[in-house]
Amino acid sequence: MPNISIKGQTMPPSPIRKLVPYAEAAKKQGKKVYHLNIGQPDIETPKEVFDAMRNIDFKVLEYSHSAGIESYRKKLAENYKSKYRIDIDFSQLMITTGGSEALSFAMMSCMNPGDEIIIPEPFYANYNGFACAADVKIVPVTAVIETGFALPAISEFEKRITPGTKAILICNPNNPTGYLYSEEELIELKNLVIKYDLFLFVDEVYRDFCYDGRKHFSVLNIVGLEKNVVVIDSVSKRFSMCGARVGCIISRNAELMNTMLKFAQARLSPPTFGQVASEAALKVADNYFEAINAEYISRRNLLVDGLSKIEGVTCPNPGGAFYTIAKLPIDDSDKFCQWLLESFSFNNETIMLAPATGFYSTAGKGKQEVRIAYVLNKSDLNNAIQCLSEALKIYPGKTLSKSKASAIG
Amino acid sequence: MPNISIKGQTMPPSPIRKLVPYAEAAKKQGKKVYHLNIGQPDIETPKEVFDAMRNIDFKVLEYSHSAGIESYRKKLAENYKSKYRIDIDFSQLMITTGGSEALSFAMMSCMNPGDEIIIPEPFYANYNGFACAADVKIVPVTAVIETGFALPAISEFEKRITPGTKAILICNPNNPTGYLYSEEELIELKNLVIKYDLFLFVDEVYRDFCYDGRKHFSVLNIVGLEKNVVVIDSVSKRFSMCGARVGCIISRNAELMNTMLKFAQARLSPPTFGQVASEAALKVADNYFEAINAEYISRRNLLVDGLSKIEGVTCPNPGGAFYTIAKLPIDDSDKFCQWLLESFSFNNETIMLAPATGFYSTAGKGKQEVRIAYVLNKSDLNNAIQCLSEALKIYPGKTLSKSKASAIG
Numbered sequence: 043m044p045n046i047s048i049k050g051q052t053m054p055p056s057p058i059r060k061l062v063p064y065a066e067a068a069k070k071q072g073k074k075v076y077h078l079n080i081g082q083p084d085i086e087t088p089k090e091v092f093d094a095m096r097n098i099d100f101k102v103l104e105y106s107h108s109a110g111i112e113s114y115r116k117k118l119a120e121n122y123k124s125k126y127r128i129d130i131d132f133s134q135l136m137i138t139t140g141g142s143e144a145l146s147f148a149m150m151s152c153m154n155p156g157d158e159i160i161i162p163e164p165f166y167a168n169y170n171g172f173a174c175a176a177d178v179k180i181v182p183v184t185a186v187i188e189t190g191f192a193l194p195a196i197s198e199f200e201k202r203i204t205p206g207t208k209a210i211l212i213c214n215p216n217n218p219t220g221y222l223y224s225e226e227e228l229i230e231l232k233n234l235v236i237k238y239d240l241f242l243f244v245d246e247v248y249r250d251f252c253y254d255g256r257k258h259f260s261v262l263n264i265v266g267l268e269k270n271v272v273v274i275d276s277v278s279k280r281f282s283m284c285g286a287r288v289g290c291i292i293s294r295n296a297e298l299m300n301t302m303l304k305f306a307q308a309r310l311s312p313p314t315f316g317q318v319a320s321e322a323a324l325k326v327a328d329n330y331f332e333a334i335n336a337e338y339i340s341r342r343n344l345l346v347d348g349l350s351k352i353e354g355v356t357c358p359n360p361g362g363a364f365y366t367i368a369k370l371p372i373d374d375s376d377k378f379c380q381w382l383l384e385s386f387s388f389n390n391e392t393i394m395l396a397p398a399t400g401f402y403s404t405a406g407k408g409k410q411e412v413r414i415a416y417v418l419n420k421s422d423l424n425n426a427i428q429c430l431s432e433a434l435k436i437y438p439g440k441t442l443s444k445s446k447a448s449a450i451g
Numbered sequence: 452m453p454n455i456s457i458k459g460q461t462m463p464p465s466p467i468r469k470l471v472p473y474a475e476a477a478k479k480q481g482k483k484v485y486h487l488n489i490g491q492p493d494i495e496t497p498k499e500v501f502d503a504m505r506n507i508d509f510k511v512l513e514y515s516h517s518a519g520i521e522s523y524r525k526k527l528a529e530n531y532k533s534k535y536r537i538d539i540d541f542s543q544l545m546i547t548t549g550g551s552e553a554l555s556f557a558m559m560s561c562m563n564p565g566d567e568i569i570i571p572e573p574f575y576a577n578y579n580g581f582a583c584a585a586d587v588k589i590v591p592v593t594a595v596i597e598t599g600f601a602l603p604a605i606s607e608f609e610k611r612i613t614p615g616t617k618a619i620l621i622c623n624p625n626n627p628t629g630y631l632y633s634e635e636e637l638i639e640l641k642n643l644v645i646k647y648d649l650f651l652f653v654d655e656v657y658r659d660f661c662y663d664g665r666k667h668f669s670v671l672n673i674v675g676l677e678k679n680v681v682v683i684d685s686v687s688k689r690f691s692m693c694g695a696r697v698g699c700i701i702s703r704n705a706e707l708m709n710t711m712l713k714f715a716q717a718r719l720s721p722p723t724f725g726q727v728a729s730e731a732a733l734k735v736a737d738n739y740f741e742a743i744n745a746e747y748i749s750r751r752n753l754l755v756d757g758l759s760k761i762e763g764v765t766c767p768n769p770g771g772a773f774y775t776i777a778k779l780p781i782d783d784s785d786k787f788c789q790w791l792l793e794s795f796s797f798n799n800e801t802i803m804l805a806p807a808t809g810f811y812s813t814a815g816k817g818k819q820e821v822r823i824a825y826v827l828n829k830s831d832l833n834n835a836i837q838c839l840s841e842a843l844k845i846y847p848g849k850t851l852s853k854s855k856a857s858a859i860g
Contacts, residue, residue, distance in 0.1 A: 043678035044617065044650050046710050050560035056716035059517060080514075087512045095504040095724065103496045103692040103728070105489070108468060139548050139696065142718040150584055151459035155564060171717025175559055177586065208453065241453050269452035283512040285723025287548065287696075301455050307465035308580025309551040314694025315504065315724035319512070 053174050057167045057400020064383035065394050073387050076418060076426035079379075079394040081217065081364065083417045085282040085334055087323075094322030095315065106314050108306040110137025110290075114321040118290065121324050126249070128262045135292045136302060139312045141247050141276035142168065144291035148272045149176040149209075151301040152241045157208040159243075162194055164367060164401035164408060166217045166245070181207070182403035187369055187411070190358035191219035193227040196234055209241035210234070215248045215258070218401050218413040219367050220342075220360020222252055225259040232264050242267060247276040247289075248363035250331050253339050256361055268294040277316075279364075281323040286316035338364050341416040341423055348427035349414075352434060354442045367398055369411050373439035375399055379412065381437060388432040391425060410441075462583050466576045466809020473792035474803050483800040484792065485827060485835035490626065490773065492826045494691040494743055496732075503731030504724065515723050517715040519546025519699075523730040527699065530733050535658070537671045543703050545711060548721045550656050550685035550698035551577065557681045557700060558585040558618075560710040561650045566617040568652075569608055573600070573776060573810035573817060575626045575654070590616070591812035596778055596820070599767035600628035602636040605643055612643075618650035619643070624657045624667070627810050627822040628776050629751075629769020631661055634668040641673050651676060656685040656698075657772035659740050662748050665770055677703040686725075688773075690732040695725035747773050750825040750832055757836035758823075761843060763851045773825050776807055782848035784808055784821050790846060797841040800834060819850075 058080050065075050109115065112132070119132040138144040153159065155177035161169060163182040173180045183198045185191040199210065210231065215222040235242045244261045252258045261271050276289035293299055342360060349357040354371030372378045375397035382392050396415075398408030416423060434440060467489050474484050518524065521541070528541040547553040562568065564586035570578060572591040582589045592607045594600040608619065619640065624631040644651045653670045661667045670680050685698035702708055751769060758766040763780030781787045784806035791801050805824075807817030825832060843849060 043704065043706075044561065044648050046706060047559065047561055047563045047566075049563065050707075050710040050713070053560075053710065053713040053717070055713050056517070059716045062516075082511075082513055084511060086510045091512065092507055095507055098501055098504055101495045102491075102493060103500065103694040104491055105693045107471075108465070139722075140718065146718075150456065151462075152453065152456055154456045154458065155586065157456075168717045168719075171713070175714065175717070177564065239453050284514045285512040285720065287720070287722040295452065297455060298459075301459040301462065304459070304462040304464050304580070305584065307468045308462070308577045308584070309549060309555075310577075311694065311696070313548075313696040313722040313725050315728065316722050319724065 049174060049177070054170045054400070056171070058396045061379055061383060061394060064380055068383045068392060072390065074391040075383065076391065076393045076422055076429065078414045078416070078418065078426055079396040081279065081415045081417060082284055083279065083282045083364065084419060085337070087282045088326045088330070090322045090325045091281065091283060091319045094318050098318065103314055105311040106317060108311050109303055110312055111317045111321065114317050117321055117324050126260060128260055130262065130292060130294070134294050134299065135290050136299065136306060137312045137317060138289040138291055138306070139309070140278065140287045141245065141274045141289040142172070144274040144289045145169070145243070145245065146172050146175065147291060147302045147305045148243055148274065149173065149178050150305060151298060152272070153178045153208045156206060158204060158206045159209045159211055160199055160202050160207060161211045161403070163403050164191070164218050164398055165403070166213055167400040169211065170403070179206070180403050184404060184407065185219065185221070187356060187358060187367065191216065191221040191367065193223055193230070196230045199234055203238055207238065207240060209243055211243040211245070213245040215252060215362025217248060217363055218365045218396070218398070219358070220363045220365050222256055222258070222361035228259060228261055228264060232267055235267065235270050240270065241272060242270050243272045243274065245274045247274065247279055249275070250280050251335060251338060251364060252362040253335065253342065254361065258362070262292065272298065277320045277323060281320070281326070283319065283323065286319055287313055288316040288320045338416065341420055342366070344420055344423055345414065345416045345427065348424070352431045354434070364416050366414050366416070367411050368414055371434065371440055371442040372410055372437060373441055374409050375412050377439055378437060382433055386433050388429050391429055393426045393429045458583060458586070463579045463809070465580070467805045470788055470792060470803060473789055477792045477801060481799065482796050485800065485802045485831055485838065487823045487825070487827065487835055488803040488805040490688065490824045490826060491693055492688065492691045492773065493828060494746070496692045497690055497735045497739070499731045499734045500690065500692060500728045503727050507727065512723055514720040515726060517720050518712055519721055520726045520730065523726050526730055526733050535669060537669055539671065539701060539703070543708065544699050544701045545708065545715060546721045546726060547698040547700055547715070548718070549687065549696045550654065550683045551581070553683040553698045553700040554578070554581050554652070554654065555584065556711045556714045557652050557683065558582065558587050559714060560707060561681070562587045562617045565615060567613060567615045568618045568620055569611050569616060570620045570812070571603055572812050573627050573807055574812070575622055576809040578620065579812070588615070589812050593813060593816065594628065594630070596765060596767060596776065600625065600630040600776065602632055602639070605639045608643055612647055616647065616649060618652055620652040620654070622654040624660060624771025626657060626772050627774045627807070628767070629772045629774050631665055631667070631770035637668060637670055637673060641676055644676065644679050649679065650681060651679050652681045652683065654683045656683065656688055658684070659689050660744060660747060660773060661771045662744065662751065663770065667771070671701065681707065686729045686732060690729070690735070692728065692732065695728050696722055697725040697729045747825070750829060751775070753829055753832055754823065754825045754836065757833070761840045763843070775823050775825070776820050777823055778820050780843065780849055780851040781819055781846060782850055783818050786848055787846060788821065791842055795842050797838050800838055802835045802838045
């Protein structure tokens with residue numbers, strides 16, 4: 043038979059999804075599995091979305107414009123202005139099939155095969171997949187749990203810049219760490235980006251989820267970066283409509299927008315139902331996010347408090363999004379996460395976590411860390427924390443006696 | 452500012468969509484534009500689709516499985532068996548975001564940068580875009596209007612095979628030519644594919660549109676090609692639901708399916724609403740396609756008859772899909788199609804056609820040809836043909852006096 047391509051062989055399986063068969067097997071055995079492994083919120087999708095689906099009055103489900111439905115693009119541009127004070131014209135944004143496609147378009151339009159993109163690690167694991175598909179090389183700069191995963195020193199970025207460096211990518215607030223970058227950190231990045239004439243890709247899909255009174259600062263509001271900045275956005279998390287597959291890419295660089303439109307034309311259009319739904323979601327009340335953020339804050343507090351009571355566990359207090367990276371007293375997070383599904387249960391329940399190894403590009407990093415998404419209601423979250431606590435008591439690869447001395451906090 | 456990538460510069464604009472700004476300008480001037488340029492059928496989407504949207508009873512619009520919703524995959528596999536006598540298990544098909552994504556996954560999973568794929572030209576223009584994105588080289592083998600765009604001689608394919616050849620791609624029935632490949636033609640391809648150990652990608656998205664009593668023969672039913680064949684499918688044309696962005700990729704090569712799943716995982720999932728809608732569309736009555744095909748046949752007859760009455764125009768009689776490539780007495784189809792929108796009107800109406808140049812990979816080919824999609828009702832189609840007839844009388848670049856001697860038919 044003909045061979046699979048090298049790219050196909052190299053393409054990493056999703057670390058978030060690769061344990062799915064074990065979870066399915068656990069469920070078939072009758073175990074309840076708490077899913078803390080994936081950013082699939084349990085928050086109800088706005089009623090406006092389903093109303094829009096009920097009220098569809100067209101007879102033919104047509105392609106939309108390749109850049110998205112114009113009325114949606116215009117309303118979205120207005121929404122950026124009124125809600126986030128981001129002043130963009132609708133021609134500076136294009137609707138994509140999820141944030142995933144937005145990042146693929148950006149990479150393919152800005153980077154040649156072999157070009158380098160610097161990303162603070164741990165980072166959203168699927169960036170590896172998009173980079174592999176685009177033949178782009180990820181150069182990691184490691185953020186550490188001791189600082190809560192703050193932006194590494196700019197000198198660390200600068201050390202990694204080569205003639206092949208073409209872009210820097212950050213996610214703000216961060217998936218998987220929950221870290222919310224400050225305006226000061228972003229201005230430091232600006233200076234570097236200008237100095238070396240780089241693109242700055244910023245994944246802002248968690249923009250609405252900022253806690254403890256802190257505000258999100260968008261790179262779109264940094265003057266002087268108009269040609270360099272590309273923002274990736276999505277309705278998936280904002281309106282709890284992951285299945286819509288509707289994202290958005292924003293840039294004031296007209297040449298880049300024209301280039302990305304060619305990629306958009308090749309795949310014809312983003313999903314029409316999802317766009318109609320996303321346009322309707324913009325009608326939610328102004329206080330929509332207040333109640334949701336209050337809920338996420340109370341979940342985060344429950345999680346961070348609960349984890350910090352487990353011996354040997356370290357967990358920073360995330361400032362945004364709905365993830366945290368926790369350090370556990372274990373030998374190997376991949377083994378541990380599989381063991382949780384295959385060999386462990388407590389009250390016939392178990393948990394599914396994402397091994398942090400998949401979020402690091404540097405081999406060997408993240409072996410004691412897991413990503414936890416706090417996307418469950420507090421009662422389930424409590425049970426899940428108890429499961430983890432019990433599991434760590436009996437996991438054969440626990441390292442508590444060895445790691446205790448070096449544990450933080 | 453940082454440079455656009457070479458890939459971004461090379462990426463071809465869609466020849467089907469690049470004239471859109473001229474069409475928009477024409478409409479703003481008050482002209483009616485008949486769209487024969489894009490395969491957007493006017494056939495109503497099945498009622499079952501909108502009913503399914505009205506009856507949605509979930510509260511959270513979640514991601515689906517990366518390979519698609521299992522119930523849909525299972526029903527689709529049953530549908531292949533009962534309706535097309537194609538015996539596949541649901542694990543041998545994966546739901547994609549349109550046929551577009553299916554072909555991208557296939558190319559990236561099977562082909563390395565620089566590998567060659569042989570495609571009979573004229574071919575669906577967006578194959579160029581997918582090949583560019585995957586860094587794959589298209590090697591064309593020219594089909595000619597004199598044979599109605601039948602499969603070129605196998606010796607012509609064989610001449611083009613090099614150590615870099617990895618796959619052959621055909622579309623059956625063909626977009627843009629409407630040619631329906633016979634079982635005999637496909638068996639010839641089989642022998643070549645086996646001899647050189649190639650992948651055979653077949654785009655079967657028009658499978659349901661075969662005319663004059665002829666039946667579609669799927670490459671999935673060729674014994675001995677289980678590891679080589681990859682079929683691309685989509686609900687877009689079948690159920691007139693282009694905007695759903697739901698396609699499908701089918702292969703009995705398990706290693707390849709596992710590889711493509713990794714690409715699918717990186718983008719998380721295909722659109723949930725579209726999948727729910729597509730599952731509902733499978734409930735259409737058995738005779739659903741009969742009435743639609745009768746309508747397409749009568750449109751095709753009207754178009755082919757009408758075109759053949761225009762002096763200097765040649766048009767084969769397509770056996771499937773809803774396109775034809777017509778040869779016109781013009782100097783340059785790109786200029787002509789733009790002129791139709793910018794400078795021509797008849798009864799304040801004009802037509803939008805797709806220049807065939809974008810469907811050829813060989814430079815200079817297709818300059819006298821256009822692709823016409825017969826996706827309008829017969830009254831509109833009649834008006835459109837009259838527009839074309841009038842336009843050809845006065846187009847400044849008409850070549851009738853020169854081309855008459857060599858005109859066919």
